[in-house]
Amino acid sequence: MNLSIAYLGPQGTYSEFAASTYARWLQQHHQTDTARQAYPSIAQVLRAVAQAEVDICVVPVENSIGGGVTTTLDMLWELDMLQIQRALTLPIEHAFLSQADRLQVVSTVYSHPQALTQCQKWLETHLPEVTLIATNSTTEALQHLDADPTVGAISSAWAAQIYGLPVLAHPINDHSDNCTRFWVLSRESSQSGDYTSLAFSLPTNDAGALLKPLQHLALAKINMSRIESRPTKRSLGDYLFFIDIEAGLDSPHTRAALDAMGGCTETLKLFGSYTLLPMEEVLAQTSTPKYL
Incomplete structure (x- = not known):
C-alpha cells in the first residue's frame, strides 16, 4: 500500500518533519510506503x-x-468531509537565522505568525526595534535572507542545515517545553479512539446557550479536554465552538x-475519533530526541 501525504511546505518546515515522522511510523508499524507532497498553505493542504x-x-x-492554529480549524469546518485519523505531538525549538555577524545589525525578521508569537519575549529582549513580517511558513521566511545582513528569520536548526544557513541563536522560543499538536486527516470515516473532535454553532446568543450542549x-x-471559539464570519459576536472530548x-x-x-x-x-501517538514512540522515529 502506498499513501500520499500532504504537508505545509516548502522543505524544512516543522510540518514536513511531522509528516516525515508519521511516515516512518506507518512504515514501521504497518509496512506502508508513502510519498510526500508540499503545498504553500495549510488551506491548500486540506x-x-x-x-x-x-x-x-x-x-x-x-x-x-x-494556541490554536486558526486556519486548520476554519478549514476543517468548511471542508467537513475530512476526518481525523490520529494525532501526534512534537517538541518545537526555534532558531534565529541570518547572514548578519551579530544581532544588532538586524532590522527585519520574517517567520510564520505562530513562530513569532512563540519567540515574542526573546525578540523583545534581543531585537526590540525590528520589524516583524509574517510568512506562510517558517521555511518560506528563509528566502528573504539571501546575502542581506539586516534580515533575519525564525525557523528550525534542521532547516538551517538543509539550506546551509548560519544560526545566530538557538533555541530562542520563550518556553523550553514548547510543543505542537498535529492532526492526521483523510476522507475516511474514523469512529474509534481515545479522543473525538467536534464543532458546533448555536441557534441563539442567549444566556446559557453554550451551557446547554456542554x-x-x-x-x-465525558471529559472535555479542550474548547476554542472561532467567529462564524456571519456577524460580530457570532461564534463556532471547537471541542475535544475523551x-x-x-x-x-x-x-x-452527542x-x-x-x-x-x-x-x-463530528470530525472523527482518534488516538494520540505517545510522545516517546513518535520521537523514536527521529534520529535524535531533540531534532529541531
Missing part, C-alpha cells in the same frame, strides 16, 4: 485531501504557547450524549 489529490495530510492544530457531556461524565464515537454512551447536544445546537459537526 483542500488537496478533500479533492482527493492526496490520501492524507498532516497539519498543525494547536501549539502550547501560541451540560450533556457533563451529565454523561471518548470515542464507537461508544453508544458517547453517541447518546445526539442530545444536537438538539440544542444549530449545526453540529
Whole structure:
C-alpha cells in the first residue's frame, strides 16, 4: 500500500518533519510506503485531501504557547468531509537565522505568525526595534535572507542545515517545553479512539446557550479536554465552538450524549475519533530526541 501525504511546505518546515515522522511510523508499524507532497498553505493542504489529490495530510492544530492554529480549524469546518485519523505531538525549538555577524545589525525578521508569537519575549529582549513580517511558513521566511545582513528569520536548526544557513541563536522560543499538536486527516470515516473532535454553532446568543450542549457531556461524565471559539464570519459576536472530548464515537454512551447536544445546537459537526501517538514512540522515529 502506498499513501500520499500532504504537508505545509516548502522543505524544512516543522510540518514536513511531522509528516516525515508519521511516515516512518506507518512504515514501521504497518509496512506502508508513502510519498510526500508540499503545498504553500495549510488551506491548500486540506483542500488537496478533500479533492482527493492526496490520501492524507498532516497539519498543525494547536501549539502550547501560541494556541490554536486558526486556519486548520476554519478549514476543517468548511471542508467537513475530512476526518481525523490520529494525532501526534512534537517538541518545537526555534532558531534565529541570518547572514548578519551579530544581532544588532538586524532590522527585519520574517517567520510564520505562530513562530513569532512563540519567540515574542526573546525578540523583545534581543531585537526590540525590528520589524516583524509574517510568512506562510517558517521555511518560506528563509528566502528573504539571501546575502542581506539586516534580515533575519525564525525557523528550525534542521532547516538551517538543509539550506546551509548560519544560526545566530538557538533555541530562542520563550518556553523550553514548547510543543505542537498535529492532526492526521483523510476522507475516511474514523469512529474509534481515545479522543473525538467536534464543532458546533448555536441557534441563539442567549444566556446559557453554550451551557446547554456542554451540560450533556457533563451529565454523561465525558471529559472535555479542550474548547476554542472561532467567529462564524456571519456577524460580530457570532461564534463556532471547537471541542475535544475523551471518548470515542464507537461508544453508544458517547453517541447518546452527542445526539442530545444536537438538539440544542444549530449545526453540529463530528470530525472523527482518534488516538494520540505517545510522545516517546513518535520521537523514536527521529534520529535524535531533540531534532529541531
